[in-house]
Amino acid sequence: MGKPSLQKVAVTGARGLLGSECVELCSKRGWEVVALSRNELDLEAFEDFPGILTGISPDAVIHCAAETNVDLCEREPAWANRINAEATGALARAAHQVGAKVVYIGSCGIFDGKKRTPYLESDLPQPLTQYASSKFRGEAECLTVDAGNLVCRVGWLFGGDTGQRKNFVEARRKEAATGKEMVSANDKWGSPTWARDAADRIVRLLEVDASGVCHVANSGIASRQDYVTAIVQTFEPGRLVEGVDSSHFPRSAPVPDFEALASERFDEWGIGAMPDWKDALRRYVTMAYRSLGD
Ligand SMILES: NC(=O)c1ccc[n+]([C@@H]2O[C@H](COP(=O)([O-])OP(=O)(O)OC[C@H]3O[C@@H](n4cnc5c(N)ncnc54)[C@H](OP(=O)(O)O)[C@@H]3O)[C@@H](O)[C@H]2O)c1
Known part of the structure; x- marks a missing residue:
């Protein structure tokens, strides 16, 4: 079972969405x-x-810090590689020297997006964007230094403080509150994932000293339109979001059409499947917007 010596953990990107959780x-x-x-x-x-x-002198390092701006990475691939891949290798080597395990946070966006059922750990990554390439190289850097390290590939994250600039749920709530017509892509699919649920699984995986690659995402598949509709309907039942082609939102990076994840490995460690994304969204909204119901 768990590593008996696990007492002290360092977290990089500690002020970010996943790092803070x-x-x-x-x-x-x-x-x-x-x-x-x-x-x-x-x-x-x-x-x-x-x-x-x-x-x-930590027993483990959870490495959440990364260059997460996908379009910036597309324009600056050398930068993306330096921050997401080379820095991960350097961090893993430094951790190895002090006997610390590394948990590297990987991305759901490293596959070619052609599947229509969730990507599993046994599927072959084929990155389409510079961000995804750099994140996938980061995985290799981490596991090459020590095969006992762990890579947790996470889904589309939401959560955090409602005051945070990048809070996706809060941004959609505010957009809906303007009363204007809302549109969202109906041709991009993924696994919306509450950062707190992901952090919970990461902690459990550390406890059982899991290694290799593990997919960490709330279960179920959602299009961007499904996701945004579910968000706005938790605040305003019946509110509609029109589905549009993703070409409506031009961007530098050719992000894959399908990024949903599922794990075929949780059973190995006696860890249950992750809750459904709609359930996770409800729990997050209930927690983050408690005062709205008062
Ligand atoms: N969000 C998603 O949907 C998603 C999906 C798949 C994978 N991931 C992965 O999950 C991990 C956490 O993402 P997140 O959503 O929590 O991102 P986030 O909120 O943007 O947090 C990333 C953190 O990295 C830090 N950082 C960026 N550049 C840095 C640098 N050069 N040196 C030191 N720290 C730096 C940022 O610090 P500052 O606050 O100072 O900028 C920030 O706190 C990342 O590895 C990301 O690739 C995220």
């Missing part, structure tokens, strides 16, 4: 947590990684 859930689990935001660990400064990790 990992910090909170690791603390609740009773582990000492060192939250590393950009000020404490800058992914551009590889040379600092050994000193930082030697100073902390």
Whole structure:
């Protein structure tokens, strides 16, 4: 079962959507947590990684920090590779030197998008975008340094504080509140995933010392239109969102049409399947907007 020595965990990207949930859930689990935001660990400064990790001496590092701007990565592939792949290799080597396991957060967007059932760990990645290529190279960097490391590929994340600029649910709620007609792509599919549910599984996977690749996403498949409709209807039942072709939203990166994930590995570690995405969305909205119902 779990690694008996797991007591201290460092989290990179600690102020980000997933990183902040990992910090909170690791603390609740009773582990000492060192939250590393950009000020404490800058992914551009590889040379600092050994000193930082030697100073902390963690048992595990959950590596959530990344260049997550998909269109920027498309325009600047060398940058994407440096931050998402090379920095991951450098971090994994520094972690290995201090005997720490690395959990690298991978992406659902690394497949070719041609499937119509969720991608499993046994499916072959074939990245279409520079972001996906850099994230997939990051996986290889992480697992090459130590096969005992873990890669958790996550779905389309939502959650976080409603005051956060990038909060997807809050942005759609505000858009709906304007009363204007809403449109969303009906030809892009994925697995909407509450960052808290993902962090919960990441903590459980650490507890059982899981290694290799594991898909971490709420279950079910949603088009962008389904997803946005479900969000706005939790606030305004019956509100419609018109489905449009994704060419309506021009972007630099040729993102795949289909990015849904499922895991065929949770059983190995005695971990149950993840809840349905609509259930996760309801739980998130209930938690984040409690005061609206008062
Ligand atoms: N969001 C999704 O739907 C999704 C889907 C698939 C995979 N993922 C992966 O999940 C992980 C977490 O994503 P997220 O949604 O939580 O993203 P996020 O909220 O944007 O957080 C990313 C964090 O990385 C930090 N960061 C960026 N560049 C950095 C640098 N050069 N040095 C140090 N820190 C840096 C950011 O710090 P600042 O706050 O200072 O900018 C931010 O806190 C990432 O690995 C991402 O690739 C996300």
